[in-house]
Amino acid sequence: MAITLYELAAADPDRRFSPFCWRIRLALEHKGLAFEGRPWRFTEKDALAFSGSDKVPVLVEDGRAIAESSVIAAHLEAAHPDRPSLFGGGAGVALTRLHVAWTDQVLHPALVPLLLLDIHRHLAEADRRYFRESREARFGKPLEAVCPDPEAQLASFRRTLSPVRAVLRAQAFLGGERPLYADFAVMGAFLWARGVSALALLEADDPVEAWRRRMLDRLGEGSRALVAG
């Protein structure tokens, strides 16, 4: 039952900053599955060639490679039904899709302008050019011009969280009394940010901040080492 998770890393291999990789790391810890997290960099396409994917996360379990965070999560749920559930049943699988889609399509776009330059700064030398070129093509402007007003962007990011904030006023986790994959999807964004930036994304009295701290407190030992310092 050997499990390996390929995770996006910066120049410092302990600086893991892909929100999608974090989802799977949190899911593996939730299920209590031992695994090795293997740092991988944007330009190391060859090291992933065996998997048929050119992006992480890639999970390898008993020699089988699985790519794409949602596919990996579904695999973990199906392969380890005796372990704590990621979704809380069939309706949970269906309902969690909104948490994931909202994170991908609303939360990440609100966050990425605040992090771009920090990510670039922390990357391995070989990755910097790839990162700059691919992101400048996506945004149609130099990295340095994507976020002309960080303060306004931060305020907008905080407003974006309003539906999650309302849920976390009513219950401890998005999944209820205990975190589920819905929590891991949203927390992935905060761990991504934490990996590269010292910016205080949330105000101290924000219910989302209290939840973020609860989630940090629950990290497994391996992850704790990665977010320390």
Added chain:
Amino acid sequence: MAITLYELAAADPDRRFSPFCWRIRLALEHKGLAFEGRPWRFTEKDALAFSGSDKVPVLVEDGRAIAESSVIAAHLEAAHPDRPSLFGGGAGVALTRLHVAWTDQVLHPALVPLLLLDIHRHLAEADRRYFRESREARFGKPLEAVCPDPEAQLASFRRTLSPVRAVLRAQAFLGGERPLYADFAVMGAFLWARGVSALALLEADDPVEAWRRRMLDRLGEGSRALVAG
């Protein structure tokens, strides 16, 4: 097991336009519970006094009055566990909160500017002054000035739907293969709009439009009469 649902109505009592009342109507139909929908108007506070609430929806079941759509939905689920579930289990209850919060805090605010004048036009005479005064106080401007650019507002409303659109590309309903309360929360917004406006909120090839039509097809007989024409 007599059930009465007090629902917000326009001058025409068959024009029901509260998104929160629609949620409960759809929930009652989902559970296959017979009920009487009783039209109520903003200024008929006295008619609700017995319930302790001054707003609809109010549900009366076996002489017990329950207000607030989320409280009513929880009541229906607890009181009728033998009927089809609204949430699909405990995790479903917790996860559905995001669908509801997102509808309340993101979808409704994107929609309301497009509907304000239509709502006002359809109200009973006695309600119009109440509606204008309360909404103008909320928006800090005349009703006529809330939506200076309806085309831009419509485009923004459609963009707002992006996470729901992504979910409905992957599955037939927000609840999965069958609708759940998560669907009723979002559909309430579209039935609210349909009650007062002829505006085509969605493009014909939008997956959200295909879902909206599936939801319309599943309406019970009583609701079908209300949305006809």
